[in-house]
Amino acid sequence: MSEHAFQLMILINVLGVLGIVVWHLQGRSRPTQRLVAQIIFFIAMTISLIFANVMPFRFDAPHLEGSAALVVTAKILWWTHLSWATIGFVRIYIVLDGRPRQARLIQDLLVAVVYLGVVLSVMAFVFGVPIGTLLATSGIFAIILGLALQNTLGDLFSGIALTLGRPYTIGDWILLSDATEGRVIASNWRSTYLLTGAHNLVVLPNSVLAKQSITNVSKPDENHQIMLGVRVVPTRGPKFILNVMLDALNSCNGIVHDPAPSVSLVNIDAAAIDMELYFRVTSPAERSLARNEVIDLVYRHCLANGLVLAKPPGSQTTLQETSTPMPLPSVEALLETIPMFSELTAEERSRLAASATTHRLAAGEKILDEGEVSSRLLIISVGIILLHKNDEDVARLAPGDYLGEKGLFAGTPEIYEATTLTPAKLYELNKEAFEQLVAERPTLADDLVASLSNRGTQQESGAPPTIASGGSGIHLIQAIRSRFGARHI
Template sequence: MSQQTFVLVVVINLLGVAGIIVWHLQGRGRPTERLIAQIVFFALMTVALVFAKIMPFHFDAPHLDGSGPAVVAAKILWWTHLSWATIGFVRIYIVLDGRPREARLIQDLLVAVVYLGVLLSVMAFVFGVPIGTLVATSGVLAIILGLALQNTLGDVFSGIALTLGRPYVIGDWILLADGTEGRVVASNWRSTYLLTSGHNQVVLPNSVLAKQSLTNVSRPDETHQIMLPVRIVPSLPPKLVAEVMREALDNCNGVVQDPPPSVSLVDIDKTAIALQLLFRVKSPADRSPARNEVIDMVFRHCMAHGLEIARPAGGQVVSEAAPRDVLPSRSRSIIEAVPMFSRFTPQERDFLAEHASIVAFDADQVIVEEGSVSEKLRVVAAGVVVLSMGGEDLVRLAPGDCLGLRGFFVGKPELHAATARTRVNVLDIPRDIFARMMIERPSLSDDIASWIKETNAAAAIHGGALVQSGMPREVLREEMRRAFGAA
């Protein structure tokens, strides 16, 4: 070997060692810089090999001048850098493709193939090992291992098929034919991990997952449709009953309004009008809260419109309805639906119902203006009301919810504007009625103050609390008594 060739071999070894040091110093957090360094060092080593007239794809007999170990080391370093550069390209492609997590299995497989190919190449072109004989010998061993690891290999190849087919990605919510459902949180060579709505982790072997029919709830988007059957006593025409149900769905804050919910009339007989309520939620995890809210709204709107929930089909009558002359008045029924009035005595609720009046508002009409101080406590009797702040809609109120609480009880300007979304009936209760009741029963202010403190946190979520969060109940009670002239 000439002096020039020996110098080039030494340069190749130095470049290879320097490339390894730079590769480790850059760390795993800089894949792009790593790839650039690998390409640069690999290109310099290739140029040096060409000038040294050393062919890495050809086995050369050992040199008699003692330079053989240096040539072997140069070839090994060149093949090592070739494998790293190839793996770097694979990882950069997966990152640019936007799916580094779900493509981890394919990445690991390609890395294994690259390392195996480089190992065989080094054995054949550097050390002159007959690869054909080695492969033939290892084939028998591969058959034995394949039979012993049949189930494991089935999981591995099923995982590869699932990764290539991409029926789901990490983060999707899937539903299996056996009823198992959950969000995909991880996937590896053997198993796929689901996080269920009960916050439990289900581990599914890939071979089992590949054999089942699978519904990807997250595609094309994660909105999920729910069907709720309802039976209503036919006291109104079916068209009007359907309108009440649409109003109840429109009143729900946890229901997706675009596309809008729908109501279908299914059946009618002497005992009931059967309907199906179809609505969507933002994700499968919201199904239970949304269903609870819809059921609550259906009940409220049925009460507001004088509708009665029918008994199940084929159900037996266990009690007769109350006589008409003992049924509560409309105002009394509305008051019974307000949580605050549950602290009042029956006589006080009768007194409120006697002096309250029902006022109607058309759609888009302002009921309570933002910044106003209301002299009346207003209770939604029927319809849908939208609370807004600064022109932005915050929450929808249903029958039984109160308006004007902040101005009515503590004399401060309202933080929200209340606007009728549909035609709305409101039960108005004058301030002087509450003042008379507080004078007759001073402890009533304690009951109301306790309710306001309990409601305060929920009110703060929608743009501001009714009173200062740190205000003691005793201070609030005294302010209310002064506001109502009962101090």
């Protein structure tokens, strides 16, 4: 070997070792910089090999001593840097493609293929090992190993197929044909991990997962449709009943209103009208809360409109049950359902009910202005009331809900504007109706404060944001007693 070639071999080995040091110092957190440095070292080594007239993909009988050993180490370092540069390109592509986690299996497979190819190339072009014979001999061993690892290989290739097909990504909520459902939180060579709604971790082998039909609830978005079956006794016409069900859905705060919920009439006979209510929620995790609210509102709207829920199919029904509508709820019946008046006696509720006045409003009529100090309590008997602020819808009130309590009891202004979304019937209780009750029973102020505070902090699904105390309980008690002419504590 000439002195010039010898110097080039030393340079190549120095570049190879220096490239390895730089590669490790940059770390995994800087893949782009690592790839750029790797390419620079690889190009410099390639140019040096060309000038030294050494072809790394051509076999020359090696000598592992003296200056010839430098050629062997130079070729090995060149193939090593080639593999790292190729792997760097693969990882950069995956990052730029936006799939760093989802394509982990493909990335690992490509890395393994690159390393295997480099090892075989070094054996063939550096040490002259007959690769064809080696592969033929290892085929028998591969068959034995494949039979022993049949299940593991099934999971492996199923994982590759799922990754290539991309039926889901990390973070998606999926539903399987065996009714298993949950959010995908991790995936590896062998298994996929689901976190269920019950907060349990389900580990599914990829081969089992690949054999099932998969419904991706998160695509195109997580809006999830729910169907609820309802049976109503046909004491009124189907169109009237359908409109009542639509009102129940439209008064729900826990569902999506764009697209609008819908009702489908399925069947009718002498005993019942069968319907299916369709509505959407923003996430599968919201299904139970939304279903609970819809069921509650269906009951309240049926009660407000004199409708009766039908018995299950096959139950015996009388002619009177299918032909006589339920009486509409009175103001006294509504007072019994309101927690604020739970501490009142039946006689006190009757006195309040007797002083109530009835209002019938068309859709779109304003009830309360934002900033208004109300002097009346309005209880919804029929219809939907919309609360909005700065032209944005905040909440919807249904039969059995009430509004105006902030101004009536505490003298504080309303924070929302209230208008009717549908034709409505309201019962009004004014300040004079409560003055005598508070005067006769001063402790009623304490009960009102407790009810107002609970109503203000209630955060359950569908609970409209109404009153915020704005002060301590003792200040509320003083405000209520002052407003109703009672002494301060």
